Each structure stands twice: as structure tokens, then as C-alpha cells.
Amino acid sequence: MRIDQLITEHAGGGKPTFSFEFFPPKTDEGMANLFDTVAKLRELDPTFVSVTYGAGGSTRDRTIAIVGRVKNELGIETMAHFTCVGATVAELREVLDEIAAAGVQNVIALRGDPPAGEQGFVRTEGGLGNADELVSLIAADYDFCIAAACYPETHPEAESADSDLAFAKQKVDAGASFLVTQLFFDNNAYFSYVERARAAGIEVPIIPGIMPIAGYEQIKRFTSMCGASIPPQLMAELDARRDDPEAITDLGVAYATLQCADLLARGAPGIHFYTLNKSPATWAILSALKAARPWDRAERPAASVTPAI
Secondary structure: OOHHHHHHHHHHOOOOEEEEEEOOOOOHHHHHHHHHHHHHHHHHOOOEEEEOOOHHHOOHHHHHHHHHHHHHHHOOOEEEEEEOOOOEHHHHHHHHHHHHHOOOOEEEEEOOOOOOOOOOOOOOOOEOOOHHHHHHHHHHHOOOEEEEEEOOOOOOOOOOHHHHHHHHHHHHHHOOOEEEEEEOOOHHHHHHHHHHHHHOOOOOOEEEEEOOOOOHHHHHHHHHHHOOOOOHHHHHHHHHOOOOHHHHHHHHHHHHHHHHHHHHHOOOOEEEEEOOOOOHHHHHHHHHHHHHOHHHHOOOOHHHHOOOO
């Protein structure tokens, strides 16, 4: 089923969507562990799961295999990450055909990171140069639900916050039917971005992406790569626990739970969890959210943050 339809159904029933993101493991053992993780998280009734696409399309075959198996064997709706880096238009069409043949109806269109060792993105001869061109290609010739990424704290390569927002609108105008944000830790950044997006004419759902902190050095590395900031008070708590991995994980779960509860109570349409292929943190957070149901006391109806598609 198309994810944009699922989002609309959930919003109409006053319920948020919950989704999980995974990355393709490099080994067969890792693949087996991943499916164990997905099978466990299935008990939480996710709306969909997504699977990333390695730099330069390096995990293409595994990505397609995973989304196909999750949908067809586990019965969970799936979304394949799809990038244009390192590929010609003809090659992109081949991959889209493979995704469709696997029974998958949803893709998130991304420009993609350059392969390891390359400093910046270079348009492949006969290929595409950015995500809105990729969205246009998919929308013109394929019956996929198309998602795209957005950046509450601005893409690291963007000239300005306004130009970054304009680029997000280009992706929506090209055919993206919902947006998923980069990770963030300050909810005001998300709601400020949604307000600016609505003023700019972006009327599709904007789903916040949340990454539970699992390690001190890991989260500092991730945030430096994507341009996300860590609020000073949270950073101080992390610094105080930097030599205690278990305490860092506990703090990460607690902070993400409070963050998600606040987002949902203030009308966010759902949560997209960056799981890092691990189930315990996501399991604990989502279980607590489903017990507390913060969306039932939302300050404003979901439709104000999630317009009908």
C-alpha cells in the first residue's frame, strides 16, 4: 500500500504513524540478525519500515532484497531509499524496475552521498544532479509513492536556510507526497521548520526523524556529518556520562521518549526512528509512547501539522 495513503488514514483516525529505518548489513549473519530485529519490532505494529541505500548505490541489491522480504514475508509496508549518485538515467530506471518487481510501492528519493574517498558530489555523465530531478524522473514514469528528505537545521551544503527550504519545495512540486526530516534534538527546530514550510507553500506531511542516542562518539560523529546540533543541556548530560556507555544509552532512551512525547502532543504526524539496526531502544521508546498516548492530548489537531494529501 502507498505510505501517503496510510498517513492520511492515520491522521483521519487521530493516530500518528510510527516507522523504522534500517541499513543493509554487509554479511549474511548481519542480514539474519536484521530480520530478527525487524520481526521483533513488528509486534509494535509499525506503519512502515525503510531501508537505506549505501554511498554510490553500494548496497543496491541488499536494499531491494530486504524491502522485498520485509513486505512479502513479514507483511510490513516498506520504503526503499533510492539515490542518483554514480548512476546514469538508464541505470536508475533499471533499479526502479527492480524495486517495482519486488512488490514495493514506496521510495524515498535522495541525491545520495558520494562514494568513500570522494570529497563531494559529482554528477555522473548521463545521470542526475539532485533529488528534485530524481523525484521528477520517478513521478513521470512510475506509480510509486515518493518521499523526500528535509532539514530542520538546514542541509550542510545549503547556501542558506531559505534556499534549503526552497529546494524542499522543489521536491514537493516535482511529486514528493511527504517529507521525512533529518535527525534533530530540539523540537522547536522542527516546529519552526514546519511553520516556515507551510508559509512557503509546502502542504505535505512532514514526519520528524528521531535517533535515540546510543553512544557518545557516535552521536557527535553523526551530528557533525548532517549539520544537526545538540542542545547545551543535553550535551552537558552526555559529557557527564561519556565514560559510561550504559548510562549514555539510558539517557538516550529517556531523552528520545520525552522528545517524541512532546512532538506528538504538539501535533506531529508521527515519528520515524533511525534504529541503527537495533531493537531495544526503539522498543522501549515506542512501548512507552503507546502506553501514554500523548497524541490524545495534542494541543492542536494533527491536520494542522499534517494537511490532507
